[in-house]
Amino acid sequence: MSPTASSPAAPTAPRRKRSVVRALLRLWPYVYPARVRVFSAAAIAVVAASMGLAMPLVLKWMVDGPVADGDTGGVWLGGLVLLFVGLAEALLFGLRRWLTARPLARVEANMRDSLYRHLQRLPVTFHDRWPTGQLLSRATGDLQLLRMFLAFGLTFLIVNSATILIGFGVLLAQDWTLGLVLVLPVVPLIVLCALFEQRFSAVARRAQDQMGDLTTVVEESILGIRVIKGFGRHRSQARAFRLLSGELRDTEMHKARLLAGIWLVILALPELFLGAALVLGVSQVADGQLTAGTLVAFMATAMVLRWPVESMGFLLALCNEAATATDRYFEVLDTDIPDEPSGSAAEASRAAPEDPPGDGLRLTDVVFRYPDAPPDTPPVLDGITLHVRPGETMALVGATGSGKTTLLALLPRLHEATSGRITLDGVDTATLSRAEVRERIAMAFEEPTLFSASVGENVLMGGEDADEAALARALRVSQADGFVRALPEGLETEVGEQGLSLSGGQRQRLALARAVVGRPRFLVLDDPLSALDVHTEARVEAALREVLVGTTALVVAHRPSTVQLADRVALLSEGRVAAVGTHTELLRDNAEYRRLMTGESQLSGGRGRPSPSGGPLTAPSRSA
Ligand SMILES: Nc1ncnc2c1ncn2[C@@H]1O[C@H](COP(=O)(O)OP(=O)(O)O)[C@@H](O)[C@H]1O
Numbered sequence: 224m225s226p227t228a229s230s231p232a233a234p235t236a237p238r239r240k241r242s243v244v245r246a247l248l249r250l251w252p253y254v255y256p257a258r259v260r261v262f263s264a265a266a267i268a269v270v271a272a273s274m275g276l277a278m279p280l281v282l283k284w285m286v287d288g289p290v291a292d293g294d295t296g297g298v299w300l301g302g303l304v305l306l307f308v309g310l311a312e313a314l315l316f317g318l319r320r321w322l323t324a325r326p327l328a329r330v331e332a333n334m335r336d337s338l339y340r341h342l343q344r345l346p347v348t349f350h351d352r353w354p355t356g357q358l359l360s361r362a363t364g365d366l367q368l369l370r371m372f373l374a375f376g377l378t379f380l381i382v383n384s385a386t387i388l389i390g391f392g393v394l395l396a397q398d399w400t401l402g403l404v405l406v407l408p409v410v411p412l413i414v415l416c417a418l419f420e421q422r423f424s425a426v427a428r429r430a431q432d433q434m435g436d437l438t439t440v441v442e443e444s445i446l447g448i449r450v451i452k453g454f455g456r457h458r459s460q461a462r463a464f465r466l467l468s469g470e471l472r473d474t475e476m477h478k479a480r481l482l483a484g485i486w487l488v489i490l491a492l493p494e495l496f497l498g499a500a501l502v503l504g505v506s507q508v509a510d511g512q513l514t515a516g517t518l519v520a521f522m523a524t525a526m527v528l529r530w531p532v533e534s535m536g537f538l539l540a541l542c543n544e545a546a547t548a549t550d551r552y553f554e555v556l557d558t559d560i561p562d563e564p565s566g567s568a569a570e571a572s573r574a575a576p577e578d579p580p581g582d583g584l585r586l587t588d589v590v591f592r593y594p595d596a597p598p599d600t601p602p603v604l605d606g607i608t609l610h611v612r613p614g615e616t617m618a619l620v621g622a623t624g625s626g627k628t629t630l631l632a633l634l635p636r637l638h639e640a641t642s643g644r645i646t647l648d649g650v651d652t653a654t655l656s657r658a659e660v661r662e663r664i665a666m667a668f669e670e671p672t673l674f675s676a677s678v679g680e681n682v683l684m685g686g687e688d689a690d691e692a693a694l695a696r697a698l699r700v701s702q703a704d705g706f707v708r709a710l711p712e713g714l715e716t717e718v719g720e721q722g723l724s725l726s727g728g729q730r731q732r733l734a735l736a737r738a739v740v741g742r743p744r745f746l747v748l749d750d751p752l753s754a755l756d757v758h759t760e761a762r763v764e765a766a767l768r769e770v771l772v773g774t775t776a777l778v779v780a781h782r783p784s785t786v787q788l789a790d791r792v793a794l795l796s797e798g799r800v801a802a803v804g805t806h807t808e809l810l811r812d813n814a815e816y817r818r819l820m821t822g823e824s825q826l827s828g829g830r831g832r833p834s835p836s837g838g839p840l841t842a843p844s845r846s847a
């Protein structure tokens with residue numbers, strides 16, 4: 224069990240030099256609705272910061288005026304003014320927070336919403352390629368970081384830059400020689416910060432990607448907890464986790480070291496120059512060139528400026544991480560959703576008579592290779608031509624890895640055929656929108672997936688406007704009505720992640736009920752009865768035969784008993800249709816079919832990974 228490599232195949236970081244500003248500007252459409260509040264908040268913060276800068280001037284007036292003259296009333300007045308200014312500053316900062324908190328939470332929610340909607344629409348091939356943890360970490364950690372940046376980082380970047388500019392203006396205006404002493408270290412600071420930015424951004428990106436990999440391992444460990452326990456793999460899984468988390472820790476330590484370095488410089492440099500300015504100032508006061516009040520005001524202003532200057536390193540780091548988070552966010556959002564047929568083509572196909580004479584399901588010369596397959600491998604499906612007549616049930620039989628699941632996935636366009644035509648009642652599925660195709664075809668997968676919802680809701684996902692009667696019928700067909708009635712709350716029982724655990728056969732029967740509940744024109748079943756015992760299977764088959772009367776169906780089957788449900792059987796071998804005929808015909812005429820059905824001698828399992836059971840291991844495709 225090798226955990227996701229530290230740099231997963233798909234989400235590689237763009238290594239070209241990227242601009243932090245350009246990355247962050249992409250957030251604008253999301254921030255746009257909150258722009259008024261965000262900029263008012265920044266303006267308010269600038270005013271608040273200016274109040275902080277006004278305090279030293281009040282001090283100067285107090286020292287040179289009332290204090291020098293021994294005027295107690297004046298000192299009280301000055302104190303009151305200081306108190307008032309301080310209160311106003313605090314109030315304004317509070318107002319800023321109040322203004323931005325809600326709209327920025329909405330920005331975060333909207334971005335998360337876009338990401339989620341996009342993830343739902345992205346093709347199955349995308350999800351085959353991207354580790355889940357990478358997507359999870361982008362939807363949570365990265366977006367949180369962005370909100371923090373917008374709420375805090377961006378405002379203070381503006382405010383502190385403004386404060387620094389105004390503050391140094393005040394310093395220079397009071398005494399330009401002293402001011403110059405404090406301005407001097409700013410130049411090397413800016414150079415150092417720029418250097419720091421470059422190095423930090425690479426490390427920040429690495430940390431965020433590693434976080435994604437770590438999330439993947441955690442997610443897989445939790446989903447696969449039974450396998451891990453069953454095989455006693457918790458140690459090796461813990462090792463894999465420790466390895467990745469160790470890597471992440473090293474990267475975070477690297478980040479911390481870089482940060483510590485820049486902090487040291489940012490803290491120490493101004494301190495040195497502040498000391499120098501103090502010595503110079505005191506000697507000027509002694510010489511009578513400078514009033515004591517001016518020196519006090521000067522030093523107080525310098526103190527006010529300390530936090531804005533010091534915070535710059537941190538804010539730059541935050542900017543950087545936010546830019547990386549933006550990149551990571553848009554890497555997912557920029558992945559194109561394949562085009563739908565243009566409106567007119569879809570319109571034309573819809574214009575066809577609503578209930579055409581019916582041509583059933585027809586595949587013509589369909590070739591398919593997985594997009595990420597190495598170019599020299601033969602296609603998984605190589606020139607499939609098959610006709611399932613209207614109302615007919617055809618069984619699809621083939622060795623493990625022969626491409627049965629892949630073939631079924633092409634019908635509702637979970638994957639797009641590389642070439643060839645697939646028609647439903649004569650309408651080319653490529654001219655229909657995916658939604659229209661999926662409206663006509665219902666599907667049950669090898670691995671029945673139930674969602675965290677009630678039994679009834681899980682089944683009704685298969686047909687939005689199915690009523691109580693349809694639900695009851697579907698449960699009867701799949702022989703699920705018995706066990707559903709015995710559940711603690713019947714149809715209302717919660718199943719899935721948080722709910723009750725059902726057996727594999729029970730889940731399969733619910734998935735089957737979901738497939739038939741909407742009375743689909745076309746039904747596609749991937750070995751839907753594999754987990755059932757022979758008796759239950761026989762009962763499901765008898766009931767299915769009833770439903771399948773008006774439905775055109777393609778059913779993957781392994782057992783002779785399931786195959787007998789079908790009118791005809793197609794044998795898939797190495798990505799081609801090797802034979803079509805009735806079960807009896809094929810048994811008589813086809814040696815490979817005979818071997819598969821009677822288990823005479825083991826066939827070397829196609830081109831797939833050898834898997835003794837043909838179970839979930841051979842079905843890497845996920846349900847949509
Ligand atoms: N998502 C995928 N990406 C690349 N190859 C795949 C993917 N899914 C299946 N395959 C490969 O395609 C072949 C056919 O698989 P599949 O259709 O699942 O076979 P079957 O359902 O007949 O057992 C196998 O060799 C399998 O390894």
Ligand SMILES: [Mg+2]
Binds near residue numbers: 628749841
């Ligand atoms: Mg399969």
